[in-house]
Amino acid sequence: MHDVIIAGAGPVGLFLAGELALSGCSVLVLERDQDPRPPLKALPLGLRGLNAGSVETFYRRGLLEAMAKASGVPLERIGASSDAVDAPDPRELSHFAGMTLNAADIDTTALSYRLPSPAMEGFMTSLEAVTEVLAEHACGLGVEIVRGAPVTAVRPDDDGVAVTAGGQHYRSRRLVGCDGGRSAVRRLADFEFTGTEPQFTGYVAQVTFADPDQLPLGFHLTDTGMYLRTPLEGHLGMMDFDGGTFDRSKPLTREHLQTVLRRITGTDVTLDEVHLASSFTDRAMQTTTYRQGRVLLAGDAAHIHSPLGGQGLNLGIGDAVNLGWKLAATVHGTAPKGLLDSYTSERHPIGAAILDWSRAQVATMKPGPNAPALRTLVHDLMRTTDGTTQVYRRTSGLFHQYDLGSRHPLIGRNAPDFRYKDGTRLGDLLHQGQGVLLDFTADQGLKGAAHAWQGRIQYAAGPVHSRLGLAAALVRPDGVVAWTGDDRDTFEQAAAQWFAAPLN
Known part of the structure; x- marks a missing residue:
């Protein structure tokens, strides 16, 4: 029996497979198509955009260089220089309803908690490039991929999930459907799928x-x-x-x-x-939950929308990095209560917001007697500093914030790429998919507390080039800040919330 079976060897399924294998899970990926390089994934039809948030996710798993090379993009084109003190201004910006915007109009003073990083910009790539890099990464970690195996039956029970695919029978503790907008897993597991019908x-x-x-x-x-x-x-x-x-x-x-x-x-x-x-x-649909018992969904299997603005691939990568460490901890029996449920509670609102972003663009573009007036109004608003900044916030992938029960503006958000004096960056510390306690004051109490979670939380102490007014921060494996402060008791509470009870 495998720990996890993933249906779908696209970018989302392969990224998730790598996350699970990195955490020591046995993973089987079942892919419907026999050909690993179908023509629709290659350029030009396979053209896709990775936003800055996705690029940073690849960087944090040590995959940025390979991804940039496969996409024909120089690394210096997407990152800040190694000696940069401040985060550079954004150089690129997505469009809204076909209206291109000028990145120079972004109000960078409104973008708080930013630091220089080797991954500061999005770039264009292809589905072929992304899947090849992720397949090599996953297979290198021991993931097994079976192609020509469409899923035809899903039978969950108290101990696992039985899956029939390509005429063969498989069994695992959990099943994740990453099999696209017409997901067989979603249909066979009877997920409710609701939304709006297409306009075009x-x-x-x-x-x-x-x-x-x-x-x-x-x-x-x-x-x-x-x-x-x-x-x-x-x-x-x-x-x-x-x-x-x-x-x-x-x-x-x-x-x-x-x-x-x-x-x-x-x-x-x-x-x-x-x-x-x-x-x-532009059919815009979303499942009401991303998990039903032992069956979960990610990527287009959980939500579909028009490709306007290039958010689909990025939304799916965000699902995978959020789910991977939580599912791995659940499989290993080390997850605190409710951890796997937080996958839906955190990612479902993000998906719903992207669907609405897509619907708004379609409404703006739809022809009709009032269309020119609406497009002129939206165009004028988009050209303002506030409008341009808002589009960047919504499309860069860097400013989503999960509600983790704290009023601190950084908690629940993507962590800045703190850089220690020896050159080590937060991105380097996240390569193994563990949590990280960043202790900028080298407090002995925090060091002793972190030791109790050794193997699940890395401890990194010492001065950094800019600590943004923080004494210490706990960063989850997905790069999200879970705690800030300088108090051992509150750190231990946060660590237990996300990583269960200490091991010793």
């Missing part, structure tokens, strides 16, 4: 244009929809506000794509050839 059919395609000069690069909103051309050769995206009726209803022929493109653009542009194409909608 979206298309992404690799094509050959007879007359590409008719369509300039970038996002273009029109009276009938939206189209996008990127610098990647032949890369085309479209949104047709048909209520989502076409998606997966008929073959994606050249004639159909050309008809839609001409209607949206108002041109007579001609497609000579369609090499690859896929459709999607």
